[in-house]
Amino acid sequence: MALRTAEQYYDSLRQMSPAAYALGEKLTDVTVHPLTKGQVAAVAQTYNLCHDPEGRQLLVAHSDLVGEEVSRFTKLYESTDDLLAKVKMLKFLSQRTGTCYMRCTGLDALNAVGVTTYEVDAKHGTQHHRRFLEYLKYVQKNDLVVWSGVTDVKGDRSLRPAAQPDPDMYLRIVDRNKDGIIVRGAKAHQSGSLCANEGLIMPSREMREDDRDYAVCFALPADTEGVIHIYGRGTLEARVLEGIDLGNVDFGKFCPMVVFDDVFVPWDRVFLCGEYEFAGPMVRAFGSYHRHSHGGCKCGVGDVIIGAAATIAEYNGVPSASHINAKLVEMIKTVETMYGCCLAASIEARSSDSGIYLVDSVLANTSKLYEGQEYHEVLRLLVDIAGGFVADLPSEKDLQNPEIGHFIEKYLKGAADVSVEDRMRMFRLIEKLAFETRDIVSNIHGGGSPEAHRMTLLRDTDLEPKKKLAKRLAGIKEKE
Ligand SMILES: Cc1cc2nc3c(=O)[nH]c(=O)nc-3n(C[C@H](O)[C@H](O)[C@H](O)COP(=O)(O)OP(=O)(O)OC[C@H]3O[C@@H](n4cnc5c(N)ncnc54)[C@H](O)[C@@H]3O)c2cc1C
Numbered sequence: 001m002a003l004r005t006a007e008q009y010y011d012s013l014r015q016m017s018p019a020a021y022a023l024g025e026k027l028t029d030v031t032v033h034p035l036t037k038g039q040v041a042a043v044a045q046t047y048n049l050c051h052d053p054e055g056r057q058l059l060v061a062h063s064d065l066v067g068e069e070v071s072r073f074t075k076l077y078e079s080t081d082d083l084l085a086k087v088k089m090l091k092f093l094s095q096r097t098g099t100c101y102m103r104c105t106g107l108d109a110l111n112a113v114g115v116t117t118y119e120v121d122a123k124h125g126t127q128h129h130r131r132f133l134e135y136l137k138y139v140q141k142n143d144l145v146v147w148s149g150v151t152d153v154k155g156d157r158s159l160r161p162a163a164q165p166d167p168d169m170y171l172r173i174v175d176r177n178k179d180g181i182i183v184r185g186a187k188a189h190q191s192g193s194l195c196a197n198e199g200l201i202m203p204s205r206e207m208r209e210d211d212r213d214y215a216v217c218f219a220l221p222a223d224t225e226g227v228i229h230i231y232g233r234g235t236l237e238a239r240v241l242e243g244i245d246l247g248n249v250d251f252g253k254f255c256p257m258v259v260f261d262d263v264f265v266p267w268d269r270v271f272l273c274g275e276y277e278f279a280g281p282m283v284r285a286f287g288s289y290h291r292h293s294h295g296g297c298k299c300g301v302g303d304v305i306i307g308a309a310a311t312i313a314e315y316n317g318v319p320s321a322s323h324i325n326a327k328l329v330e331m332i333k334t335v336e337t338m339y340g341c342c343l344a345a346s347i348e349a350r351s352s353d354s355g356i357y358l359v360d361s362v363l364a365n366t367s368k369l370y371e372g373q374e375y376h377e378v379l380r381l382l383v384d385i386a387g388g389f390v391a392d393l394p395s396e397k398d399l400q401n402p403e404i405g406h407f408i409e410k411y412l413k414g415a416a417d418v419s420v421e422d423r424m425r426m427f428r429l430i431e432k433l434a435f436e437t438r439d440i441v442s443n444i445h446g447g448g449s450p451e452a453h454r455m456t457l458l459r460d461t462d463l464e465p466k467k468k469l470a471k472r473l474a475g476i477k478e479k480e
Contacts (some may be wrong), residue, residue: 110146284456
């Protein structure tokens with residue numbers, strides 16, 4: 001069953017029993033809870049659209065590993081075409097959900113682990129890559145959702161893992177035995193961990209020799225004993241809890257903190273175990289892949305944002321005002337620049353020793369850095385075009401109230417041929433696009449903080465040839 005249906009995905013979540021909490025209470029069924037069902041529905045789209053003629057072209061690929069068709073969300077990047085296809089797939093899905101469906105995190109993690117385990121084995125003679133490929137076959141054959149557990153809680157940011165006063169601020173191995181390892185720690189901001197069947201957990205930074213116990217990578221089912229998911233609050237939750245005034249009714253996003261309270265992981269699921277010098281390369285590969293993913297998903301949401309801006313301008317009666325057109329041009333420019341950079345990062349990709357392709361990290365990080373700075377301008381322009389009702393629109397309950405509904409109908413009228421209900425719906429969607437914290441903070445910190453993008457840009461840019469170019473034109477002779 002290499003391609004599951006959405007119903008099979010829902011069933012798989014219902015059969016799991018993760019330890020999960022939201023707003024101080026136990027969360028029993030993520031598929032129906034108002035705070036979590038929206039992201040489960042967004043992930044379900046990655047299954048639905050595999051069986052749709054248009055979606056299939058982007059979401060389904062052949063895997064040589066298992067010799068059958070698999071979801072592209074489980075396939076390794078074995079060519080520049082695979083990387084191009086990923087960006088296009090993510091854009092397509094974001095256009096349909098307007099938010100996050102989180103499977104790209106697992107896809108990027110699988111590839112980063114694939115690249116790095118090959119190198120670890122080459123140096124240390126370990127069996128990590130072989131184990132990883134066995135694991136990947138299992139993921140592909142069962143079409144599983146994998147979440148990526150990268151970001152540690154980190155305690156005092158100025159201190160390395162082994163130097164923290166509390167040694168659990170970075171996830172670490174606390175014990176090893178003949179059957180496996182025991183790990184302890186916590187990972188923060190875990191996009192849709194409760195929508196996942198499996199977690200792929202990896203280090204979040206470079207490590208030194210004394211950080212050896214923190215250099216650990218492994219996979220485990222999301223409901224493994226000792227794994228506790230604690231829902232992280234976002235904005236606009238009253239809307240989904242009350243079931244009214246929803247901007248994008250069907251789809252949402254959430255990011256729990258996940259605690260690992262002395263969790264056992266069997267050896268066949270361990271892919272890095274103390275080889276500290278590979279922690280940095282593993283997280284760097286993940287970072288560049290994931291910044292590259294943003295160039296697809298954020299641009300798909302960008303298309304929704306641009307469409308919402310153009311529509312509300314029509315609904316307000318000013319579709320062809322010159323300043324509105326100028327602002328739409330700015331929005332399109334930013335979104336297409338990010339997208340173009342990530343397409344280019346795919347074309348310029350090169351094969352690693354494992355055969356898995358690595359994106360051009362300079363282009364991928366440029367796109368992400370640009371997103372962190374310029375995407376907010378896109379949102380600012382959206383709000384500028386929409387007007388103040390993004391902030392304080394009366395409720396749909398007011399529209400339905402016989403005592404005041406007629407006032408809403410009368411005074412919220414915009415363009416003559418647009419119903420008040422449609423205008424209100426568009427304002428609600430814009431409110432969510434512009435102010436849902438999980439989406440807008442991920443523009444900055446998703447895939448690592450902007451400083452991480454800058455550091456990667458500088459590290460991976462060879463300045464010497466550029467200096468030579470400048471010196472040659474200035475007539476400066478190179479020293480022997
Ligand atoms: C919506 C959302 C979804 C996410 N999804 C995932 C996910 O699915 N999986 C996952 O693993 N992670 C995820 N993340 C986590 C994301 O990668 C982190 O938020 C990001 O790496 C920043 O880490 P932090 O939040 O701990 O902030 P911090 O690292 O605390 O950064 C705050 C500031 O401190 C600076 N800083 C930090 N350390 C240092 C230092 N040593 N020296 C100088 N300056 C420093 C940073 O540059 C930044 O300016 C997600 C984040 C968001 C917001």
